[in-house]
Amino acid sequence: MSFTVPANLAAEIDELITHYPVKRAASLMVLHAIQEQFGWISQEAVEWTAAKLELQPINILEILTFYPMLRQQPMGKYQLKVCRTLSCALGGAYQLHHHFCEKLGLDAHKHGPQTTADGKFTVEFVECLASCGTAPVMMCNDAFYEGVTHAKADEIVKECK
């Protein structure tokens, strides 16, 4: 396994496991910790986690593939997350998502997050970002944007260096 865990992360994970009555219960938190460190969770990381928690890799893969926000591939430097829950859907979220994809050369019809070849941008839909009154809303990494017009969208992309 070509997966090495830095000492500080290993210590953090060992400590995390102590919070739970059975090791398996720590699965999600361990995955979070790994993603925090590496930005995504590789197959090697899955196997490492399974071994760590005395489980089968399939047990971890089930969790990893269940939660879209646990990443199975490296994400772009800038993650454009477009809300598509009801208010935003009505407010033009799909058009906005389409706009981003077109601008960045991505396929808007593909399932799941799409990343540009240069690894700079990832575009994806997310569910309600809790600002339904100012639809459509989105996030670029941790920054939050409301009432995003296509012009504003272009600006957001431009600001990503």
Next chain:
Amino acid sequence: MSTTATIETKPAAPAIEKIKVKVDGREIEVPKLMPDWTGKLTPTTMIQACELAKTDVPHYCYHPKLPIAGNCRMCLVEFGTPALGPDRKPVLNPDGTAKIAKSPRPAIACATPISPGMEIYNNTPTVKQMREGVLEFLLINHPLDCPICDQAGECKLQEYSVDFGQSTSRFAEAKVHKPKAVDLGPRIMLDDERCILCTRCVRFTRDVAGDDKLGIVNRGSYNTIAAYPGTQFDNNYTLNTVDICPVGALTSKDFRFQMRVWFLKETKSLCNSCGTGCNVLVSSREEKMYRYTPRENDAVNGPWMCDAGRLNYKWVGRSDRLKDVLMRGAGQGGLVKTTWLTAINDISDKLKRAPAGSVAIVASARQTNEELYLLAKLKANLGALSDSVEHTGEADRLLVSADKNPNTNGARLNGICYTEIGSNLPQIAQGIQSGNIKTLIVFGEDVTTQGIGADLLAKLDTLIVSNILPNTTTQLAHYVLPGAAHVEKRGSFTNTKGRVQKFMKAVEAPGDARAEWEFLHDLVHNVTGKNGYVTIEGLFNQMAAEVPGFAGLTWAGLGDTGVTVTI
């Protein structure tokens, strides 16, 4: 060795309290506790009560021999329990019967325990609607490829569609497509589009086979059963998942696209690949076998069998099967074809003239109890030495026995071999070497690999061999009597635990090959001058009357699942 046969009974359990429930208006008394999938007593569930009431509750994910998952919702029923007043006393109807408070919500019958006085409604318009709803959802993304699906004809989706399905689909949207023909392991092919995500396969391999290999990945409509990338679903029990998969998602690579199941004739039989003797159904059509599937017998194999045993049937159709009765011509002549009558009469004459002690018998513990019994009669008459040959392999914790003979105990009980099988072989070899043994009778074994080599065989006056497939011993024989595979005849085996079980004939033996007990009967008759039974029933019953180990048994009494004798 005790002389009594005991009919297998569940261990005398302490009396279990009974409670009364009503199923669709009919009152029935059911035990308060019933065995769960491991056999442990747990509160009786609605589905178990309904089964005792002979009422079928449709279900997908529930399997009596797997942990309960409760995920398919097909088994939803309505129910009510006796109403209690504010004083916690039962509220009575004017006629004095208990008033039933009907639950406003349905419950899944597979996971809901019963309680005294409970009423289960399995047949109401609401229940029907719920099942129709569940089925409609299950079919939303289903490919409906029944015409080319191996499961067609034995598929729960098809069956329940007849009961609860709709003739037209209301689903106008595009179906989600999932992987098809996924190579899950060496023997299993998965069609994810057909899967209804009941998790029977996941639970089986995790909890029964002890190999936690399968899981559900992705989510929502994209849920798929999968093994971890780069790993194989390859334990020795994988094919059981094909049996328990209620739909055509898991298919056996061996059986895939080979035959429509409704053309298959099913014959009750046994696996003969090890001493466990798993009960099987042999599926055949026009004298060709297509598959073994396990037949439930809780005293032996439960509903399972191992993959190796299940797939070990093809040799029966091998083209090099012994099909002709052969006899060595005079002098240095080779083997020439002859008739059963000539060969048996010839052999009978030779054996009748053989001085006591000049004959030895090497029988096979793959033969049936009845055949070994007849050989034991010859042995007694001829004062012959006898033995059998050990075949061993690896055992596992679930079913597989280290004894690769299906009937070692049958050979022991009939006195053909002794506790230590094969212990007489050196003595037989010595007898041939010293010239005391002039005639050797070999059934189903290759003695040249057991210390009785070609040089010794060459010393014999007469080598009488019966087998199914050719080997070095058959090549050196003076008489070759082609025998029948166990699927080509009837008979019984005694497994490692003393379970005496019978099997039926599924297919015809090729060419002149014959069930060994038939020609052994003729031989015994000619040599001993005593008539025997010409039916397997009569023969078995005669054996049970004469051989202490089988005392008290009858062919009919063996039933479909056998009887245990003390070993």
